[in-house]
Amino acid sequence: MKAKALCALFVVGAMGSAGAQTPSGWRAHDLARPRPPVATPGQAAEPMAPPADAVVLFDGTDLAAWKNREGAAAGWVMRDGAMEAVPGAGYVYTRQAFGDVQLHIEWAAPTPPKDSGQGRGNSGVFLMEKYELQVLDSYRNDTYPDGQAGAAYGQYPPLVNASLPPGEWQSYDIVFRRPRFDSMGALVAPARMTALQNGILIQDNVTLWGPTNWLQANPYVAGSDRGPIALQDHGNPVRYRNIWVRELPESPQTAAPPLPEPADVPAAVLDRLVGTYRNGGMVLVIRRSGTGLEVTLPEGRRQALIPLSPVEYAFGATAATLTVIPGPAERPARLTFRMGDTAFDLTPDSAPATTR
Numbered sequence: 001m002k003a004k005a006l007c008a009l010f011v012v013g014a015m016g017s018a019g020a021q022t023p024s025g026w027r028a029h030d031l032a033r034p035r036p037p038v039a040t041p042g043q044a045a046e047p048m049a050p051p052a053d054a055v056v057l058f059d060g061t062d063l064a065a066w067k068n069r070e071g072a073a074a075g076w077v078m079r080d081g082a083m084e085a086v087p088g089a090g091y092v093y094t095r096q097a098f099g100d101v102q103l104h105i106e107w108a109a110p111t112p113p114k115d116s117g118q119g120r121g122n123s124g125v126f127l128m129e130k131y132e133l134q135v136l137d138s139y140r141n142d143t144y145p146d147g148q149a150g151a152a153y154g155q156y157p158p159l160v161n162a163s164l165p166p167g168e169w170q171s172y173d174i175v176f177r178r179p180r181f182d183s184m185g186a187l188v189a190p191a192r193m194t195a196l197q198n199g200i201l202i203q204d205n206v207t208l209w210g211p212t213n214w215l216q217a218n219p220y221v222a223g224s225d226r227g228p229i230a231l232q233d234h235g236n237p238v239r240y241r242n243i244w245v246r247e248l249p250e251s252p253q254t255a256a257p258p259l260p261e262p263a264d265v266p267a268a269v270l271d272r273l274v275g276t277y278r279n280g281g282m283v284l285v286i287r288r289s290g291t292g293l294e295v296t297l298p299e300g301r302r303q304a305l306i307p308l309s310p311v312e313y314a315f316g317a318t319a320a321t322l323t324v325i326p327g328p329a330e331r332p333a334r335l336t337f338r339m340g341d342t343a344f345d346l347t348p349d350s351a352p353a354t355t356r
């Protein structure tokens, strides 16, 4: 039995020596890891009222949005408009489940501070119950960097230590993108997290390796697209207030329409458009490019000019058009440039510019 356990240890040890077992190369909870530099926040502000499209999870009134693990009333207490962790009462969970969110939450570590390291003001904000942004009194309190305040626990130390002293209200603003799985349960996109503490960036769109956990790294397991937000009872009476969340749309971008199809405009017509056009300081240069045209904007960026008709052209990369007002010998007398809600005329330089 003992020999078997030793053998297992040896195998683990051998794997360890063969290469890093975590994406960062650091073993989890390594005290030898460099400490993030301290970035002292500005003056703590009064709580900011939630935006109109937020789901308010706690406004200082009651714990109605929260439950315990069994689904019954949350066992934390209300004190002075804050909710306070009760040691032994367990985590609290939102009754509503969330996937992609922007979460605002304010917290304060107990004062006077007690104990040290992971024992001082420990709690945590869990997205989908699984991904913890650590809450800890990290004001002049050393611990392993991937477990200090603002760490994506066990994976990413915060970029800086932006902690305020215990007793002072601090804020986390978190953007969380849940992991994506395909219909077979294979991971398509890992979870990502961005976070600010007291207005200071502490996690910059980090890719989580899996659910955060103590001592071990757990792999992703396909499951629900949503889960409760949970607050940790780690035996310390950490307080929370002003908690609100905005659900983020699945994809922030709407599909762009295709570029217009180029019209079949004779080469001679395109040739006559080549030249330099001005309106004060605004200068457009039109050149031939392959069988088509390109235009250079004042900043020098070239883009295709797509013929829509012999007198109408669309920019390839900017939502702008040029309309040709013909002059003598079918050469342009001027061009009308339209972009957004502005339009102005450009007149050609007199020099002939028909060379290819």
Ligand code: MG
Pocket (backbone or CB within 6 Å): 122, 123, 124, 134, 135, 232, 234
């Ligand atoms: Mg914690």
